Amino acid sequence: MLKLQNLSLRYEKDQVLRDVSFEVAEGELVCLLGPSGCGKTTTLRLIAGFEKPETGQIIIGDQVVSNARHTLAPQKRGLGFLFQDYALFPHLTVAENIGYGLSGRAKKEAVKQTWEMLRQIELLDHADKYPHELSGGEQQRVALARACAPGPSLMLLDEPFSGLDTSLRANLRRETRKILKDQGVTAIMVTHDPEEAMLMADRIVLMRNGRVIQSGTPEELYNNPVDPFAAEFFCEVNHLKGIVKGDWIETDAGFIANNGQPEGMSVDVLIRPEAVTLGSETFDKALSKKVRVCAVNYARGTSHVRLGLGEEQETTDHILARHQGSFNSEIGDRVQLNIDQSQTFIFPQKSEP
Numbered sequence: 381m382l383k384l385q386n387l388s389l390r391y392e393k394d395q396v397l398r399d400v401s402f403e404v405a406e407g408e409l410v411c412l413l414g415p416s417g418c419g420k421t422t423t424l425r426l427i428a429g430f431e432k433p434e435t436g437q438i439i440i441g442d443q444v445v446s447n448a449r450h451t452l453a454p455q456k457r458g459l460g461f462l463f464q465d466y467a468l469f470p471h472l473t474v475a476e477n478i479g480y481g482l483s484g485r486a487k488k489e490a491v492k493q494t495w496e497m498l499r500q501i502e503l504l505d506h507a508d509k510y511p512h513e514l515s516g517g518e519q520q521r522v523a524l525a526r527a528c529a530p531g532p533s534l535m536l537l538d539e540p541f542s543g544l545d546t547s548l549r550a551n552l553r554r555e556t557r558k559i560l561k562d563q564g565v566t567a568i569m570v571t572h573d574p575e576e577a578m579l580m581a582d583r584i585v586l587m588r589n590g591r592v593i594q595s596g597t598p599e600e601l602y603n604n605p606v607d608p609f610a611a612e613f614f615c616e617v618n619h620l621k622g623i624v625k626g627d628w629i630e631t632d633a634g635f636i637a638n639n640g641q642p643e644g645m646s647v648d649v650l651i652r653p654e655a656v657t658l659g660s661e662t663f664d665k666a667l668s669k670k671v672r673v674c675a676v677n678y679a680r681g682t683s684h685v686r687l688g689l690g691e692e693q694e695t696t697d698h699i700l701a702r703h704q705g706s707f708n709s710e711i712g713d714r715v716q717l718n719i720d721q722s723q724t725f726i727f728p729q730k731s732e733p
């Protein structure tokens with residue numbers, strides 16, 4: 381449905397996008413995810429036709445809508461928009477706001493579509509209210525309905541929840557995903573929040589410094605990150621340095637099985653906290669090591685245990701473990717460290733650009 385091919389763009393001297401390529405299938409919800417300033421909004425603006433690429437092209441359906449020579453006007457692209465600073469028309473009712481984009485249609489059809497959208501966002505009882513009489517979450521649902529009402533072929537959402545309370549966000553994410561799916565709309569949503577992307581996306585396109593680092597399902601990105609950045613973006617990860625010694629990689633947390641890295645190579649070893657278990661059960665004796673308990677915090681049913689890797693009590697080298705339930709060891713105790721290698725990622729060390 382949408383193809384971005386080798387897009388690059390620069391503002392004056394700043395190269396903002398470099399060789400950006402990805403595709404979105406019909407009906408799919410794709411999240412563009414990455415740290416602030418990595419080029420997500422710029423990518424959306426290119427898709428919308430507000431910017432022109434320096435190289436590369438954008439194809440919607442089977443039409444080239446942007447390349448270096450020509451850009452199809454935004455209003456001819458069949459798009460719907462929902463941005464953070466969405467504004468409902470304050471002097472129009474909820475129903476009038478939703479019907480706003482339908483003014484070109486037959487009256488009867490416009491009314492029918494407005495009521496259908498009101499039903500979907502479960503605000504039928506609020507049709508005659510004005511925006512200021514609604515909660516923030518309700519306003520956001522109306523804004524989404526207004527954007528969906530004309531039946532856009534592609535919906536672009538830029539950080540649509542970032543102005544809202546955390547408590548509202550969880551519900552709105554679920555509702556927004558449901559509305560987009562019920563409408564069968566193809567959508568691209570920008571967010572810098574990995575949890576939001578994980579919860580909402582069919583597929584995630586992860587960006588950094590104007591490049592696409594990796595794209596795939598949330599599960600693929602979590603379980604098979606392509607580099608340390610991708611591994612660390614989704615949750616706190618233990619990051620150790622290692623040296624390859626035959627079938628093993630030696631790290632401060634003990635030996636990790638080598639996954640084919642050449643002898644003597646310096647590698648980054650990333651271990652998710654849930655892969656670290658403590659106590660007597662051992663996956664493999666060779667992989668385990670005695671460590672010292674430095675701190676224990678208990679939150680939401682899980683103990684977060686910080687373990688010192690060095691010999692001294694005041695060591696600065698730590699590894700973080702997540703232990704289900706409460707953890708019955710005292711600070712200073714020595715415990716057995718075991719690492720589940722399926723949640724351990726090994727990358728050749730390279731200097732970052």
Ligand SMILES: Nc1ncnc2c1ncn2[C@@H]1O[C@H](COP(=O)(O)OP(=O)(O)O)[C@@H](O)[C@H]1O
Pocket residue numbers: 391394396414415416417418419420421422423
């Ligand atoms: N109109 C502009 N002129 C110059 N630089 C810009 C402009 N818009 C964005 N940038 C720069 O481009 C980079 C990417 O911006 P943006 O796409 O908004 O990032 P994101 O949405 O991922 O936070 C940033 O470094 C930003 O400062």
Ligand SMILES: [Mg+2]
Pocket residue numbers: 420421422570
């Ligand atoms: Mg942005």
